[in-house]
Amino acid sequence: MFPLPPYIQREDNKSDEDEYQTVFAKEEGAVAAPTASLHFTKEQHDRVCKNFQHAYVTLHVGSGTFKPVDATVITDHPMHSEYYNISNTAKDILDSTTPILSIGTTSTRTIEFYDKHGKVQRGEANLFLHPNNKPSRVNHLLTNFHLPKSTLLMLVASFIGLEKTQELYAEAIKEKYRFYSYGDAMLLLFN
Numbered sequence: 149m150f151p152l153p154p155y156i157q158r159e160d161n162k163s164d165e166d167e168y169q170t171v172f173a174k175e176e177g178a179v180a181a182p183t184a185s186l187h188f189t190k191e192q193h194d195r196v197c198k199n200f201q202h203a204y205v206t207l208h209v210g211s212g213t214f215k216p217v218d219a220t221v222i223t224d225h226p227m228h229s230e231y232y233n234i235s236n237t238a239k240d241i242l243d244s245t246t247p248i249l250s251i252g253t254t255s256t257r258t259i260e261f262y263d264k265h266g267k268v269q270r271g272e273a274n275l276f277l278h279p280n281n282k283p284s285r286v287n288h289l290l291t292n293f294h295l296p297k298s299t300l301l302m303l304v305a306s307f308i309g310l311e312k313t314q315e316l317y318a319e320a321i322k323e324k325y326r327f328y329s330y331g332d333a334m335l336l337l338f339n
Contacts, residue, residue: 184251184252184253184254184290184291184292184333187290187333188251201241201246203235203237203238203240203241204235204237204238205232205233205234205235205238205255205258205259205262206231206232206233206234206258207230207231207232207254207255207257207258207273208230208231208232209230209254210228210229210230213228213230213299213300215228215299216295216297216298217297217298217299217302218297222278222279222280222302223276223278223280223281225276225299227274227275227276227299228274229272229273229274230257230272230273230274231270231271231272231273232257232258232261232262232270232271232272232273233269233270234258234262234269234270236269239262239267239269242259242262242263242267242285243267247287247288248285248286248287248288249286249287249288249289249290250286250288250289250290251290252290252291252292253289253291253294253300253303253304256277256283256286256289256291256303257273257275257277257303258273259285259286260275260277260283260284260285260286261273261274261275262285263284263285264284276299276302277302277303277306278299278302278303278305278306279302279305279306279309279310281306282306282307283306283307286307287338288335288336288337288338289304289307289335289336290333290334290335290336291303291304291333291334291336292327292328292329292331292332292333292334293317293320293325293326293327293328293331293332293333293334294327295327295328296317301313301317304316304336307336307338308336316334320332320334
């Protein structure tokens with residue numbers, strides 16, 4: 149059985165082994181693919197790697213990533229914990245002043261947990277980024293459009309604020325952008 153998020157309301161099939169997999173996948177352990185990286189073909193990935201400094205981090209996405217925020221006060225939401233591992237190459241970049249473009253909320257949570265919790269290269273991460281807990285290391289973000297009331301949507305809001313997030317999502321709905329795993333992506337660039 150291939151793990152699919154609950155919002156994909158069908159049984160998994162053979163094509164999911166290729167189509168719901170990313171060019172970054174190397175290790176088993178996650179219950180879902182980091183969906184922002186579903187946008188990359190092998191050719192695009194190779195071109196980026198040839199032209200830009202890059203490094204990999206691992207976060208084994210857990211089923212808690214699909215748990216909606218149901219706390220009345222957002223900071224009371226209990227964030228799930230997931231195993232992460234940061235390569236030595238990634239550590240060197242993260243410890244520098246190089247601007248970081250994170251591909252996806254998964255990578256962002258890993259990088260930010262590392263930066264905010266003692267710069268430990270592997271362990272369990274349970275960081276909840278939201279407007280009151282902003283990113284400290286990631287400068288730019290490529291991510292999909294996420295569900296309302298999700299920790300992933302709050303992560304987007306941690307970068308640009310709740311009002312701007314709502315504005316972007318209103319435009320996405322108006323323009324009929326696709327949400328979820330096979331949806332459209334947005335690139336957030338900051339000064």
